Amino acid sequence: MTVLKDISLEAKNLAAIFEATGAEVVEMDFLQISNLLLDLYGEDIRGRAFITNDPVYGEMMLRPDFTIPIVEQHMANNVSPARYTYCGKVFRRQEEFPDRPREFMQVGYEIFDGANPAKADAEIFSLVNDALSGIKVRISTGDIGILMAAVSSLSTTETRKKALLRHIWRPQRFRTLLNQFSGLSLKPHPIKDAKDYNKIIDKFEIIGSRNVQEIKERLQQLKSEHETAPIDSAEVKILDDILSLKDTSKVALSYLEKVSKKMPGIEKTVDNFAKRLDFLENNGVNLDLLDFEGSYGRTSMEYYDGFVFGFYSETHKDLAPVATGGRYDALTERMGQGKRIPAVGAVLRPDLTLLLRGNKHD
Structure with a gap:
């Protein structure tokens, strides 16, 4: 002890x-x-x-x-x-x-x-x-930035992309939204008679914890969402393939470079991945033994938005991670009131x- x-x-x-x-x-x-x-x-x-x-x-x-x-x-x-x-x-x-x-x-x-x-x-x-x-130790690595770039590249509304990005770190909610936006599950019920709803709502000042204007805006969002075309199935497949990617870093990089030809919006983050691997190899890290997971870091690393990694015991499987880390560029901007440093x-x-x-x- x-x-x-x-x-x-x-x-x-x-x-x-x-x-x-x-x-x-x-x-x-x-x-x-x-x-x-x-x-x-x-x-x-x-x-x-x-x-x-x-x-x-x-x-x-x-x-x-x-x-x-x-x-x-x-x-x-x-x-x-x-x-x-x-x-x-x-x-x-x-x-x-x-x-x-x-x-x-x-x-x-x-x-x-x-x-x-x-x-x-x-x-x-x-x-x-x-x-x-x-x-x-068993080492896991990933890159939240690649997934975020893929979401930002989707051919859909900014409202949908913001919703997906907000729930990157909540896989179940993210999947629910993606299925909804791609037509794989039912959309919110259409608001056919928004004007009639508004007449009723106008009789109140506050309903629950929301004011009247907030409720009207939400009704309009539901109506707009129902009228928006589903996300293209080919793009959804690319996103699913990135999320399910699990291989050595070199193999993962090769795959992502091919994917970036179909989804150019991820090219910059994939290029950063390649540069990182070059530096790691120069530092003596064996890339053939370094695993990469497309979904890694989504459940426990809420402020990371780029490279993420964790070291886990090979002999004590029930232990918490021995070490974790990652990139958090967006956090510096949020806390710096517009100032930013990687x-x-x-x-x-x-x-x-x-x-x-x-x-x-x-």
């Missing part, structure tokens, strides 16, 4: 790898104001975070991760290139996995630099890969790396 001092020493050893790059060591407050986290995650975060109330700041959460407060701090001060590393505890409720710890250490590394995003992706992945040397980060669990190494530090 590992003890806290062993985990702390393991964390320091992992942090030293990132500090050696020249990254600035940062610390974040344990308590974070809830509003920002709720805006980014939605109400779902309440089921995963420990919440308390402050008489001045109102609702607050014990930090569920480091990335968001680091992005907030960086974007508030500057948008120049920077590298940060950190080591500390995060706190998560574990209703789905009751045997997992509610508080645990994380060691992380964040790169804010737009000079060469593909090179930065390869740098952070390679550092994590080296840090886990000697541990038997960014990528990763976190490791020293309690799990220590367990899997099978030893304690003296």
Whole structure:
């Protein structure tokens, strides 16, 4: 059984790898104001975070991760290139996995630099890969950016594309919408007598939690949706093929390059994928053993919008990921109020790396 001092020493050893790059060591407050986290995650975060109330700041959460407060701090001060590393505890409720710890250490590394995003992706992945040397792990990689580019390339309305993009990280809802928009399932009931509905609605100021104008706009959206032609079946097939893609990185790249000829809107993201693989190979990563999944990262990495990766124990299948990471360019723009800088980060669990190494530090 590992003890806290062993985990702390393991964390320091992992942090030293990132500090050696020249990254600035940062610390974040344990308590974070809830509003920002709720805006980014939605109400779902309440089921995963420990919440308390402050008489001045109102609702607050014990930090569920480091990335968001680091992005907030960086974007508030500057948008120049920077590298940060950190080591500390995060706190998560574990209703789905009751045997997992509610508080645990994380060691992380964040790169804010737009000079060469593909090179930065390869740098952070390679550092994590080296840090886990000697541990038997299964590596999964993906690219949310390719899927988002494919959705943005669909020959349909902007309203539909925005709806699909909003639910990229909710696979079941995404599938429901895609089936609806492509004619594979029933559309919302047509609004044939919108004027009659409006006459009734005008008698009220508020219905439920919505005002009259909001309800009228929703009725018009339903009417417009019913009148819009289905998404082309060939485009839906391409999207389904990307989602089901699972192979080695080289094979996946070859396939996606062929797909990009049919869907030119994904060419840029596929080109970035190719550049990333070149940098990874230069860093000594064996691409023949590096798997790629078109759907990877869609259920647990809500703010990632590009390259994503995870390291999982080969010997302890029930463990949480040993390390995860990915690119979150859009998050910097959202938190920078229009300012933007490409960014990528990763976190490791020293309690799990220590367990899997099978030893304690003296």
